[in-house]
Amino acid sequence: MPTTTAPMVVESSSAAAPTLSFELRLLLLMALLALLSGSVRVANGEYISHHYQHNFTCVDWKRAPEAAVGNCTRYGRYGALRCYGGINNLPAIPEQKVRRLEEIVFCGWPERAFNPLTDLQPFPKIRSLTIEYSELREFVLDFPEMFYLQSINISWTNLSQINARTFKRVHALRVVDLRWNKLVQLDGPLLLPRYFEKLYLAENPWNCTRNFKWLLIPEKGEMVADRDEIICTDKKYKERHMLTVMNYKVMLRTECQSHADLQNCTCTMHHIIPKTHIPLYTINCSNLQFHAMPNYIPANTTTIYLNDNQITDVLPLRNNPTYRHVVDVHLDNNRIESIDVLEGGYWFEHFRLLSLRGNELQKMPVYALDNALDDNPNANLLLLSGNPWQCTCIFTMRFREILMKYIEIMRDAGNITCNYKHISPLRRANVLAITREDVCKPEEEPKIYPLDLLNGVLAFLIVLILSKLAYDYYHYKNYGRVPWIVMKLP
Template identity: 65%
Template sequence: MAMSYRVIYFDGSPFVICLCLLLVIFGRYCGAADPSDGLTTLTTTSTSVAPLAALPALVQSPTHSCVNWTAAPEAADGNCTRSTGTGLIQCYGGMNNLAVLNSKLGKVFPAQQMLLCGWPKVDFNPLGELLKFPKLRSLTIEYSGFIKFALDFPDMNQLQAINISWTNLSHISARTFKRLHALQVLDLRWNQLIQLDGPLILPRSFQQLYLAGNPWNCTRNFKWILLQPEKGRLVADREELICTDRKYKERQMILVMHYKVVLRRECQSHVDLLNCTCLMHHIIPKSYIPLYTVNCSHLQFYSLPAYLPPNTTSLYITDNQISDINPLRDNPHYKHVVDVQLENNRISNIDVLEDTYWLENFRLLNLHGNQLQKLQVYALDNALNDNLNVNLLLLSKNPWHCTCKFGMRLRELLTKYKDIVRDARNVTCTYMQGDEMRRAQVLSLTRHDMCNITVEDDMRIHPIDWLNCVLASLIFLILGKLAYDYYFYRFHGRVPWIVMNMP
């Protein structure tokens, strides 16, 4: 029953002041005569959460705290104290004297509020510890080392507020609080929770859940916060949840989940990507731009997807039947895709990438296990030389056909960029005509191997060799004549005949 008060100013006479005090006291007792023993049942809606100030005083966080609990006299022996006036029982480091307290009272202490500081065990068994307090309405556990609940909470029809903070609690089942039908507030801040198995199963009358201060792993499935609004809105401090995993460290969980939900819808709305897996692998600091990875491996693709979600930077499409890579050249959806895994496909030509923006800006290109025989070495050399982002290029397990000219250039390319082409030692080629099965490492082949030069070929004098000999002889002849003319001019003053007869 709600009471409203109107402030009235009197003349300050003692009689009137006493009368006012009596009215206030009477009003409080009348307000506590509600069938629910002074606890107002609040109704939540699907669109808003009642503010904490609107909750009954008992449901709000208790004024008592476990700060400096080790200084309490009872902490040395793990004992409890009680306050019969407020129905509060406080335990420090255990409940060792609980039986003695009850015997002094002559019956079980009807505790309504409980404060447990420094719980000494590695787990907490609600079934064994709380059934002794059937009238309990508020439970606070702080500064304790337990890491889990041994069992789920039992039926406790009057327990409305639970505060478990500053503990090592690292795991909670979705069903832990299922049987607390009167629960309205659950405060799990500043523990060691990394994930939730899913949205907690909570009663219909539940109003507020607090989860901040935990080291949340946002690679786990927390998308229910957005996809299930009736559950997500119960998390009163959802804007304060911070990720601590390596991938999304120091990012807001609600932001990470928003990007994941958007990406999920993007992938499900396009036919090309229905069977693909879309993941967010990074969020750029400061700008908070998400970066996506699309994985379409082992799906019998015959061409690259015509569409990719915005901000996609990595594409895995290995073990398919792809032979055309033109989308890397002219499809705008691939402009920011810097990592492309094309391992084990049917690509036989990459010359279409010559002088393209993509080839000059890519970071990773995996062409391992395709059908490449030749490529434009000079074009790839120029691209690798100008590309400041390139980190990895894989070319092994292709049937390279090492003719004399191409084989030598390929070997030079692999030698020059061995830090980028990290499988250079495994790049093999056919280097003898008529023997397609014979392969060898390109880096181990010599010019004699790739050009089919034999010992007899080395001993044979070719026409080009004759021409070289003639040119060399002419050079020596000209130099000799120049020296002869200089000698006679220097010592005899005679100029060459040709100079004297020049017009």
Template identity: 65%
Template structure:
């Protein structure tokens, strides 16, 4: 069948390609339209409109072109026939192969490639396979491999190991999420292209991007963009740089060597990283003296910490807005009164500590002024609800129940002689707390003694004044002290 001649402008051809990128949650699929300019000289190396080729219906390869390019559309069922006819064996040394629209889920015809010993360039485009079933075989002259615009999502580190002449590997615009390890490439390898893939930067990339010698092989390293939810639209190189710096900082300080340091966010405009340090279950007796720069979250649950003064005076804690101190031995938080930290914190978890009382008015003022406060947890503490403190604590929990989300689980001892008698603070009335204090025995404060003495003196003076007035009125006798006055 004669091939129809299509006239194409000499300057360029505009090719619109569609690629589907699925985000990390797999809940929605977005279609990205990318416009690519293909020069006239490169059109023959593209799979543009491959399905309209006559060979596409049978999954066959077209005859070898003058410049040594073999095109296969939807398969290469007639490759053996072409090879048997001797046309491939008489090909030039610079044989190039272009596979368009490979229909299979896995590319497993590597043995067929060995029938092309003079193959120097292999291009695979618009194919549905997700992985290579076998590694590439030994090819004596294959220098360039281009696999683009496919559903390829997994590559083994050994896939290209046996292609010893390989110099250029182009893996752009596929569905690669990560590389499990460094690709094993030949010693004389020169260029690797990886842009356009939906990289998941939440996972750790333990390979060559940040290594000075091997990193230069990734020609488009500055164009690799993250697509996962945490680091969406951030440069992969920047994310990996921040992760590496965080690891160095945590390992350089003795307090944090056994802790877990993670980067949980990068601010969109300023690209400042935000870190989380987790030191739970480490038998800490004090808060770490050092935290990496831009640490915003410290998780240090299930330890033996009683002193939280670093929140007040340690500059490393200035940016910490989330403090997880659950199941420690904190018994006093009053030293945080009027501090920058208390007026700017976002989350404070104090569940399961030894808190009995606190300055309610100070916490009330801090929560009233703090626009960032989102969560405060106070349950599972041995609160001691006297008449005065219990009433104020109840008012605080009622006022800020949207922030103190475990308010209904905050219990207290309201009978002084019965430490086991617990009740939910919000279920106790002021009368119950105050009556319980009276029933437990007389509680006379020293100021009450002073008030009694002053009252007695006032009564004595009034009685003496009445006595002197009576004797002066009826007997004309003035008090003795008046007669002594000059």
């Protein structure tokens, strides 16, 4: 028995040693992993900011003791520096330590401008830059040649503009966060280094009337990590998603360029209906020597400009279904002679604006215009001045009544004039000021009426008789001579 028991004890003791060794190795491995997770670098060399690890923020930075004098404080073992309201005590920190700093956080940058060339010169090995809750408005210069800086966070500032080349020479740059600033526009996509990863642009008052179509280009737009969250704040597209606006703009441009009738026209989107997100388009084909209205216009077009062309008729407004929902039509300075074809049509009873100034209109169906304006609650503006209206007795008086009745819609009524005959050659007069006597007289009227001639003769005889009576009275009183006619009486 003893000979068999001893080996078993030795076996158990020899097995315990490797078990204990494995546990120690596991503990050492976990400690090593913990150390690596807190480090500022990972295996592939990418920098992880200590600022983000501890969720540090500059909110309420003014409560920090250093804020009273605008000083900086070094912290942590990773070479980080926090500055509150200034960098007044930076010269007091040993230069050797400053040059080793890898992370800089500026809370409340005291100036409106930031010059990367001079303000970052003391920190040649900086890997993370943060500027928050500051009056910063602009970068004086682009960032200089930098080989270590990987993360830039500029948030909660008054930064309102940024150059496309601002970060071009920051060769190791991976992340740029520009949220919560005052940025309105970008002239184009930022020029960024080859291995750049993420750009954040949301929560800025972006003006979507500017050109942001580059967001739809995969190799340029996909690096904007929050592009789905960017909201427009301009008056035209307020509270619409920027990607939605840009998608509609690109679709409209493609559609206009694909049709020969509109290739030289300017196609723009002027509104997006809030709830339905339906886009509304404006087509401008002015001054393009058109002899007819385009046969095709994109769906959802509500406004079209065709001024200063050679168009002679408006028949498409009645017959072409693509114009059914066009409510504003500008046809100034063309060669339109009549709009009779619009009578009784759908468009004429649903339009909002029709401008026909400077055409060749002489007459129009006044009753049809009256019916259309009376039945159309959408009619807001009808402009007819600058046409050679011919004022006849019947048309003029009725036309004048319509102008006065719809003076709020026909706002240029005071400038509408007409040609009419008044004894001699044609005269031009304001329709609102013209009277029935001006236009309802016969074309050939004598200068002296017979009744006027008779009245003149009678007046002459009365004067003659009174003169003879005065003559006879004078001679009778002074000479006693009576008129000879009295002597001849029986």
